[in-house]
Each structure stands twice: as C-alpha cells, then as structure tokens.
Amino acid sequence: MNYIYFIINPKAGNGHCFKIWGKIEAQLKAEQVPYLAFFTEYPGHAKKLASQIAVKNDNEKLIIAVGGDGTMHEVMNGVIKHKNITLGFIPGGSGNDFSRGFLIPSDPLEALKVLLRLMKHEPALIDAGKMTMKDDTEHYFINNMGAGFDAIIAYKVNHSRIKAVLNKLSLGRLVYVFFLLKELFTYKTATIDLSIDGQKHIFEKTWFVTVSNQPYYGGGMKIAPDAQPDDGQLDITVVQQLSRWKLLLVFISVFWGKHIHFKEVKTFKGRMVSIHSSASLYVHGDGEHLGYTPLNIDIKVKGLQVLTRRKNKNEVDLKERSSNDIF
Ligand SMILES: Nc1ncnc2c1ncn2[C@@H]1O[C@H](COP(=O)(O)OP(=O)(O)OP(=O)(O)O)[C@@H](O)[C@H]1O
DSSP states (O other): OOOHHHHEOGGGGGGHHHHHHHHHHHHHTTTTTTTEEEESSSHHHHHHHHHHHHHHHSSSSSEEEEHHHHHHEEEEEEEOOTTTOOOOEEEOOOOOOOHHTHHHHSSHHHHHHHHHHHHTTTOOOEEEEEEEEETTTEESSEEEEEEHHHHHHHHHHOOOOOHHHHHHTTTHHHHHHHHHHHHHOOOEEEEEEEEETTEEEEEEEEEEEEEESSSSEETTTSOOOTOOTTTOOOEEEEEOOHHHHHHHHHHHHTTTGGGGSSTEEEEEEEEEEEEEEOOOOOETEEEEEESOOEEEEEEEEEEEOOOSSGGHHHHHHOOOOGGOOOO
C-alpha cells in the first residue's frame, strides 16, 4: 500500500493550519486514502522529518507539505538530495506564494482534490536555486531568495512580538505595513557587486536584489513576472537608485508585475549569481531568514519532482475551471 506522507505545520497561518488539517484528514478518511501524518514541533523540524521519510527506503514516495512557504522550503531542503521523493503542497500559511506560482488552488480541500488527481500522472521536473553562504552552508529555495530591504522586513516581521497579537486579531498584514514603512524611512542602501554568469555589475544605492524561480513572492507580489520554474534559468531583479517615496510606488506596482517598467528596476536571467555588498545584508530564502551576504547562487536544473498544474497552465489561465476538469 502506498501511503501519502503529510508534514503539517500546525502553527502556520497563525495556527489556522491545524484546523485546515482537520478538514483534509476528514476528506482523506472519507475517500479511504492511505496516509501518514507528521506534525512539526519546532522550526527546522519539517526538514528533518522529510529527510527521515526519504531515507527510510528507496521506494518512490509522495510527501505533501501542509503549511506556508516556510514549511515547503524546509520539506524541500530535506528531500532535494533524494531522487525517490515527489513533493506536493496544500496551502495553510499566510503567504502561500508556492501555490500561486505552481497553480495549486488556494482552497486547501480543492488543493487536495487536485493533488490526488495529479499523483496519478508523472510529476513535473522543477528547478531549484542553491545558495552557498560564506561559511559554506547550503540552502535551496524553490520560490525565491532576496538580499537587502525585503529580507530585513521578513526578518523583523517574523521576529516581532506584536505579530502574534495582531495575527490573533486577523491584522497580521499590519505588521508588514508597519515594518515596511519603518524600514522605508530608515534603511541604508548599499553598493552591490553582482556577478551573473561571470558578467560583473556594480549597482550603487541598491535597496534589494531578488533571485526568483517562479513569479510570486511576499504574499502575492509578482516580483519576477517572466520566471518559469522549469526553464533552467533564474530571474534576477535589482531595485536601486530610488527615492523612498518612489520605492513605495514600486512596491505597490509589484502586485501587478508592472514594477519592471521603472528604469530603476533591472532584470536579468542567469544560472550562476554571486552577491557581494558594501555592508552585510540580510538574506532570506522562500521568506525564511538564512543569514547575510556575501553568497553564491546556482541552479539545480530539474532537481525536484513536484505535483503542479503548470503543464496545464493554458487551460487554467483560460478559464478558472474546477479541479475535475483539468485531466
Ligand atoms: N511547531 C512549530 N512551532 C513554531 N514554529 C514552527 C513550528 N513548526 C514550524 N515552525 C516554523 O514556522 C515558520 C512559519 O511557517 P510557514 O512559513 O509555513 O507559515 P506562514 O509563515 O504562516 O506562511 P507563509 O510563509 O506562506 O507566509 C517556519 O519558520 C517554521 O520553521
């Protein structure tokens, strides 16, 4: 019997994910789907659980992460070196950019329905970005990484005490707005040495650099509108030389992917990137704080097996169909 392995972060989405799992579990039982469920108990646990499942034996296994992008990030890092794992995702977090980029429904029960259907077919082969930090530690990202302004906001939001309080009042977004505005007026831009496939660039007064595998980041912002997670390329975005007020305008336009038309926003594609900066910058991978610049990034082409509706992107784009219509 082939079990589906679920790794659930009960704390994701301000604890809402625990309730989501209750609904998923009821549906699995109703459909008599064999499964094993594991709850994460602390940050980093999802990676450990995923790698333990992968090394149990060589059998092909499906692991579905239930949580936010941070949970998917950890699960993916736990299995990326194992060929016998296919990954799926049920959104239960606050941002859920993975589901946007990989066309998984935002409703968890709809997502389950789609995954149960997709698992009967060959999974998609997806690229992953690999970051190598100054101390040689390695972290992979499936959505994107960022260095600078965006990463310091992610760090401050995740470490703020008022986040939990505001989350309870369903005002979690206010924490982002608060730190965005605070950093907007206090952040010191840096000179960045960026190397892309051996080509050197120097950017002065840089707010941030992001490297994307798929378009969405930061809870629905279309930072890299052309990024495709299976094209063997990473999409690099640099935002520099902007006044504080214009940066705010750029941030608003990112939701529609229109920021790329500002002359202060530079975009590139490449396979190997290195980021050095005049001052040490905060770095995130898939929204999780991972350290500081300098770092090197390269791509692991088609290194992950993932359940996604991207193969059927045209149909999904043409009409918001019910998941039953996809195959
Ligand atoms: N039992 C736990 N207690 C506390 N933190 C946990 C636990 N399990 C996982 N975590 C941590 O919770 C953090 C947030 O998880 P995740 O990103 O999945 O949810 P989210 O922040 O609500 O969603 P998103 O990233 O999509 O906005 C991760 O850094 C993860 O390591």
